[in-house]
Amino acid sequence: MPPNPLTATPATDATLRGEPVAREVFTGLPARYDRLAAQCGVSGAVVAPRLVLDVATGPAGVALAVAARTGADVVGVDLNEPMLRAGLPGVRRPGRRGRVRLAAGRADQLPFADATFDAVTFSYLLRYVDNPAVTIAEMARCLRPGGTMASLEFAVPPQPMWREAWWCYTRLALPVLGGLTGGRAWYEVGRFLGPSISAHYRRYPLDAHVAAWRAAGLTGVGVQLMSMGGGLIMWGSKTGAEDSAAAGSAS
DSSP: OOOOOOTSSSOOGGGGOOOOHHHHHHTTTHHHHHSSOOOOSSSSSSSSSEEEEESSOOTTTTHHHHHHOOOOEEEEESHHHHHHHHHHHHHHHHSSSSSSEEEBBBBBOOOSSTTOEEEEEEOOOOGGGHHHHHHHHHHTEEEEEEEEEEEEEEEOSSSSHHHEEEEEEEEHHHHHHHHHHHHHHOOOOOOOOHHHHHHHHHHOOOHHHHHHHHTTTEEEEEEEEEETTTEEEEEEEEOOOOHHHHHHHHH
């Protein structure tokens, strides 16, 4: 019998290794990721969710925040095994609200049945997958009808003045600050991050993100830029059998 992907120790099988860029960039960062990376969670998106999936969970910072805020059980999935192992102490700490379980896996090949989760979250993911639209559709597949998906990503500021300031910060200041606060690993991330974000949005502008969410069956897709346009929050609800039944009752 194959191991339960929700409870098994993170695997080292090559099939779970996923995109090499993400694995290479983040392998050296687990000890500082929770402190230096921002968090997002489900806030009012689903009424009392019981089971939440957090994709690209890293060391489970977002998963723990969602569990604490909602009381839900959360499954965190990431392709980077060192990140997952770095999150185990927090996950195993007693007295936390909700339960968090971790599993190694790819965002575009999730090991879960259709309509398993009440909510799905993901953070800083889409720049590291081969096909963002396919990945969004795969995450939406695991979401029950009526459930909510929410995401946090970096963005390129749309206003020229802020975009120029953002460019200078990400290309010049960020590598230096990363090196000072996190050593060589964070210096490399700082040097990589700005060009990676710019390249992603040249290929997949914001309208393409919204279209991919809608194509995956999500409605009421919302977009909010923050940090002068350098951050992007998105959310939407999955259509399906429950919505059809409600519409039939109304008629």
